[in-house]
Amino acid sequence: MPDGDIITYFEDGEWKSKVAGSSRAAHVGGTKAEQTAVGRQMAQDRHAEHEIRNRNGQIGAKNSYGNDPRRSRG
Template sequence: MSNKNVETYFEDGTWKNRITGNSRASNTAPTKAEAQAKGRQMAIDRSTEHVIKNMDGQIGNRNSYGNDPHPPKG
């Protein structure tokens, strides 16, 4: 499995998911919630991070589903 992150983003009026570094989307969804759910499952399956972007392209949230290099303390 690759350790590249999964990215959920908005482009051309559609929410999409892709593996970081790929130019093409892996899948699309009509809503952000549906795209996030698909992206989350992709990240879990790949044991990597899920980067969720806002409509403007800025990172809105990040969730790690793999070996976190900076785990929470305590």
């Protein structure tokens, strides 16, 4: 995931959202739905992609809020 995109994930018993490339979460706490809403707003503000992971760390969903289409092979 490119630096600047947003990741919402579960770690140490809490839901968190952070900017990819950062070592620390920008927001911590709440339910998955609440933290997903925080991450969505962060991604919209940055015109970035938002990756939402499940409790086990697997990607559950991705949403893009700008810079479409991504030019990636796959």
